[in-house]
Structure formats: structure tokens, C-alpha cells
Amino acid sequence: MNAPQTTTLGKVPCTIITGFLGAGKTTLVRHLLENAGGKRLAVLVNEFGDLGFDGSFIAGCGIEGCTQDDIVELPNGCICCTVADDFVPALEKLLNRENPPQHILIETSGLALPKPLVKAFNWPAIRSRVTVDGVIAVVDGPAVAEGQFADDPEALKAQAAQDQAVDHDNPLEEVFEDQILCADLILLNKSDLVDAAGRERVKAEIAQHLPKAIKVVETAHGKVEPALIIGLGAAAESDLAARPSHHGEGEDHDHDDFDSVALPLPQAGSPEELVARVAKAAEAEGVLRLKGFAGIPGKPMRLVVQGVGRRVGHHYDRAWGAGEARDGRLVVIGLKGFDRAAVEAALAG
Numbered sequence: 001m002n003a004p005q006t007t008t009l010g011k012v013p014c015t016i017i018t019g020f021l022g023a024g025k026t027t028l029v030r031h032l033l034e035n036a037g038g039k040r041l042a043v044l045v046n047e048f049g050d051l052g053f054d055g056s057f058i059a060g061c062g063i064e065g066c067t068q069d070d071i072v073e074l075p076n077g078c079i080c081c082t083v084a085d086d087f088v089p090a091l092e093k094l095l096n097r098e099n100p101p102q103h104i105l106i107e108t109s110g111l112a113l114p115k116p117l118v119k120a121f122n123w124p125a126i127r128s129r130v131t132v133d134g135v136i137a138v139v140d141g142p143a144v145a146e147g148q149f150a151d152d153p154e155a156l157k158a159q160a161a162q163d164q165a166v167d168h169d170n171p172l173e174e175v176f177e178d179q180i181l182c183a184d185l186i187l188l189n190k191s192d193l194v195d196a197a198g199r200e201r202v203k204a205e206i207a208q209h210l211p212k213a214i215k216v217v218e219t220a221h222g223k224v225e226p227a228l229i230i231g232l233g234a235a236a237e238s239d240l241a242a243r244p245s246h247h248g249e250g251e252d253h254d255h256d257d258f259d260s261v262a263l264p265l266p267q268a269g270s271p272e273e274l275v276a277r278v279a280k281a282a283e284a285e286g287v288l289r290l291k292g293f294a295g296i297p298g299k300p301m302r303l304v305v306q307g308v309g310r311r312v313g314h315h316y317d318r319a320w321g322a323g324e325a326r327d328g329r330l331v332v333i334g335l336k337g338f339d340r341a342a343v344e345a346a347l348a349g
């Protein structure tokens with residue numbers, strides 16, 4: 001392959017939004033769409049679970065000027081591993097539109113590594129047409145504060161004592177590190193759930209993982225001035241060496257560490273009852289993320305349930321369509337071998 005061009009002139013800028021499961025990527029994308037200031041945006045959204053949930057959630061938001069065509073779903077698991085089959089063709093399709101977007105937001109799945117995606121911008125088919133304007137890593141403040149991505153300190157100590165290069169054996173930590181190491185800007189999100197001391201601890205933890213200083217901006221519900229995110233002009237595809245990764249050239253990203261399943265979510269008598277069931281499911285060994293929707297008898301709206309770690313939230317997002325089956329569904333993502341039986345038992349009530 002020839003050396004990548006470094007000019008960004010005439011290219012459509014793309015912002016890659018990365019961040020662990022449930023960190024707040026979709027929330028940020030919605031905020032950016034709502035505050036696009038007249039700019040024609042399009043969104044490519046990739047999910048690990050097969051529910052097509054994030055896409056429907058963004059598309060159903062009723063944002064003015066944002067049509068169904070502007071939201072493209074890439075549901076095949078993990079964008080970083082399906083670059084040739086899914087990502088490049090989807091991007092070309094957007095660029096070939098009669099009225100192409102002025103800026104493209106790409107929301108990766110929470111388990112995707114951003115670097116292979118940045119690299120894909122050097123593919124001959126697209127490299128003269130698009131550039132990575134910036135990679136934004138959304139960090140789940142409370143999850144980091146609670147040590148979710150911390151390695152087992154005993155294991156690290158043992159490795160160091162044996163003079164072995166310190167290698168993370170924690171798939172959560174590896175994904176987290178790869179995501180922040182690729183970033184041009186980090187959003188410390190869910191700042192409303194962490195006190196000031198906690199936020200400082202999280203920043204120190206982030207800094208510990210980074211070889212260079214990257215700006216960290218505190219956000220709640222992804223509310224950030226869009227100009228901070230859009231228009232960074234990073235041309236990240238020409239700057240790959242500055243973005244180290246745990247996963248080397250040609251090395252496969254090990255999805256075998258994680259598992260996902262879509263389960264039916266039976267109706268419950270009340271939102272509280274449904275949330276209680278989902279919260280119980282969230283406690284099952286190895287579960288990382290739950291999201292889905294269900295019907296509540298007598299309610300014309302569908303109820304969305306979101307679990308990140310053990311925190312479960314809910315809200316009504318839209319009315320059920322006329323004749324639409326009110327079958328609830330829940331995507332559960334966890335570490336390989338998570339306790340599916342316990343999840344199913346919890347959901348059955």
C-alpha cells in the first residue's frame with residue numbers, strides 16, 4: 001500500500017466514538033445530533049449484540065433534520081473485525097449519496113478496538129474521500145472508580161517479581177486501554193455519579209495508562225460543546241504509530257473473551273417489577289451489560305431497560321406501532337461463560 005496521504009482537504013471528516021460497554025456513546029451521539037447546528041451529519045453505529053437497539057434508539061429520537069437514512073447500523077458483532085465486509089462498503093454508500101453528509105459519526109461497539117478502524121481509513125477505496133477527524137473515548141466514570149478495569153494487583157505483583165514483562169490477563173483492561181490509547185480526547189462521562197475526589201482518582205488512573213497527555217473533559221449524559229468534539233482535524237489515520245495497542249499487526253482481537261445473547265423479555269405488571277428482574281439478572285456472574293425493551297400491560301409506550309454493571313435504568317422511549325407485536329427483548333453481554341441460566345431465571349421472575 002502506498003504511504004497514506006496526509007492532506008485532509010476535500011475529505012469528509014469522521015469522528016470515531018469509542019468507549020466500553022455502556023459508557024455513554026449512544027447518549028453522546030444523540031446529543032451531537034441534537035446540537036448539530038445545521039450541519040448534515042450521518043451516523044454509523046455498530047453493536048456487539050444483535051438487537052439493533054442503538055440504531056433504533058437514535059433513529060427513534062425525532063431529531064429535526066435527522067432521517068432514518070442518516071443512521072446506518074452495522075450489527076455484525078464488532079466493527080474492528082468486519083472492516084472489509086461491512087464498514088468500508090457502508091461508508092462508501094454514505095459518501096455516494098446525492099447529498100452526502102458533511103460529517104460522519106461512527107459509534108463502535110463497546111468491545112471494539114478503535115485502531116483497526118482508524119487503519120481502515122487508509123484503504124485505497126476510501127482514503128482520498130474521508131479522514132478521521134478525531135477519536136473520542138467515552139469513559140464510564142463510576143465503572144473506573146469502582147475498579148472494573150483494574151488488573152488483579154496480586155497477579156501483576158507476581159509477574160513483576162518473576163521479572164516478566166507485565167502483561168494484562170484481564171480482557172476488560174485490555175479493551176479499556178486500547179480505547180483510551182487511541183483517543184484524541186477523552187470524555188470522563190457519568191460525572192454526576194462520581195464525587196470530586198472520585199473523579200480525580202479516575203483521571204489519575206487514566207493518566208497511568210497513557211504515555212502522552214490527552215485532554216480529559218468531564219461530562220454528564222454526554223453533554224459537551226459539539227465544537228470540542230467535531231473539527232479536531234486529527235487525521236488519525238496518518239498518525240497510527242502514536243496510538244499503541246495490545247493487539248499487534250494481523251493479530252486477531254479475541255472476541256472469545258466475551259459472549260452475548262438476546263433473550264425474550266416477558267411483560268411484567270409494572271416498570272418496577274421489570275427493573276427488579278433485570279437488576280437481579282445484572283447480578284449474575286460475568287454479566288457486563290443488558291439492554292432491551294418490553295411491554296407493560298395497559299401502557300401504549302414501550303419501556304426501555306438499560307443495565308450497566310449493576311446499575312439499571314428505565315424509561316419509555318416511544319409508542320408501540322399499530323399492530324406491532326409487543327414482544328420484549330433483552331441483549332445480555334458478558335464475559336465468556338457468564339451465568340446465562342441465572343439470567344434467565346431472574347428474567348422469568
Ligand SMILES: Nc1nc2c(ncn2[C@@H]2O[C@H](COP(=O)(O)OP(=O)(O)OP(=O)(O)O)[C@@H](O)[C@H]2O)c(=O)[nH]1
Pocket residue numbers: 019020021022023024025026027028054109110189190191192193219220221222289291306307308313
Ligand atoms: N447517570 C448517568 N447515566 C448515563 C450517563 N450517560 C449515559 N448514561 C446512561 O447509561 C446507560 C448506557 O448509555 P449508552 O449511551 O447507551 O451507552 P453506550 O456506551 O452507547 O452503550 P453500548 O452501546 O451498549 O456499549 C443508559 O441508561 C444511559 O442513560 C451519565 O452521564 N450519567
